[in-house]
Amino acid sequence: MAAIRILYVDDDDGIRRLASRALTRLGYDMTGAGSGAEGLERAGAERFDLIAIDHYMPGMDGLATLTALRARGDATPVVYVTGSDEGRIAVAALKAGAADYVVKTVGADFFDLLAASFATVLERAALEAGKAAAEAGLRASNARLEALLGEVNHRVANSLQVVSAMVRLQVSALADPQARGALEDTGRRIEAIAQVHRRLYSTGDVESVDMHEYLRALIDELGETLSSDVAPRRLRLVAEPIRLPTDRAVSLGVIVTELVTNSCKYAYPTGGGEVRVRLAEAGGHFELVVEDDGCGMAADAAPRGTGLGQKLIRAMAQSLQASFAYDQDHAGVRATLRAALA
Incomplete structure (x- = not known):
């Protein structure tokens, strides 16, 4: 099984190296980017399973980077990293499309928190992808069933039309007025049912x-x-x-x-x-x-x-x-x- 690929965007070279060392030991395939612009470039050129973005970066900060990612349709899960415990930053990141956030601290605890967040976000993404695949499969199955039902209704309507034509032929061959009338009534009853099936296959709503x-x-x-x-x-x-x-x-x-x-x-x-x-x-x-x-x-x-x-x-x-x-x-x-x- 291929290792999970992580893009870590942070202007602090030391933090990037430490994060790469700690998370590589846990089995992640780590790639670093030293700025928001570089992170966008790498994200556009390669496929990653998750992107971690630091908030405080010169030029293009974390929120600007995250917004640019989402604006171009990149749906890769993002864990937002900030050195501040201010709630407004976390809320802004989540509103901008981050899946989770981690407050950067001094010491090994930060990398443990980061790894735990990665695991949670990746598990949630896998569940959402599975749900989306199941829903897509269900929609495709429903479309096939509706097409099949439409074809069945088409064939039933055609068959009833043949029966109706046979009844009309029989009517024309009868001399007895009562028998003719009875068969004509039968033909109208068949036509009433055939009209329903014609509606079903010609409108797209088979229910x-x-x-x-x-x-x-x-x-x-x-x-x-x-x-x-x-x-x-x-x-x-x-x-x-x-x-x-x-x-x-x-x-x-x-x-x-x-x-x-x-x-x-x-x-x-x-x-x-x-x-x-x-x-x-x-x-x-x-x-x-x-x-x-x-x-x-x-x-x-x-x-x-x-x-x-x-x-x-x-x-x-x-x-x-x-x-x-x-x-x-x-x-x-x-x-x-x-x-x-x-």
Whole structure:
């Protein structure tokens, strides 16, 4: 193992020689510099594990030398040496970037104190370097995992797109209106989930989804598939930029898809109409409201279709640990869901 290299900056030749002799016996590789300017020159030309700088030097004193070192980006640990026990000098040195300070005294005790300070500062520097390396490794690992998750989401979105295309092909081959409708509903449910995965791989955040952007894309997609010249539908979205974890975003997207689909199918049997979707945050919770001004729904009415949509809504609401209810006083249909953000 290579010896630890120390640069000792002090204008006193005798102190430098004594320090070099005492610390070399302890295994350090000592290099001396007789002035602040020489110390800066040596520090710039060679690599040292630690630099000791004396305070009282003619011309460029210790504080000026330390400041110049830090100004050029030299992060080598510095032990500041002063012949004065004035606290203000020690404080100034520590503020300027010194790792420790030692008060110079007459006798061998000074070199013992100096060696103890070196050992402490070097140990602390090694711990900090290890911590920095561990943090850098963790950041690199997280970046790799995020890239991997992004790729996974990309592939999942592509796979769901293929499934959706297969469903559409099957729809076009069916003559039974009920079977066609059921498959079209399935396609919309798949698209709601695919939209989440598209958001995840295209935004760089693989842990949460911006619900405003997600719902905007989802509502636009539903508007294209559920509206026609015969029965035009106006879908209106008002959503705050709430971020939800991925699994909660999927559940909410399925709920919105089912509620909007039901309103578009059944609210306006004689013509076009508007369906409104609102999402807002309130006190650690979010509230989703989907409503129309159509013919309404009786409290004890049987499902108009297979009933699968209502079962999905209840299942997704349960996964969100959400409260879900229909407003019986509203002229059309108004469904409200309230759940925690996380």
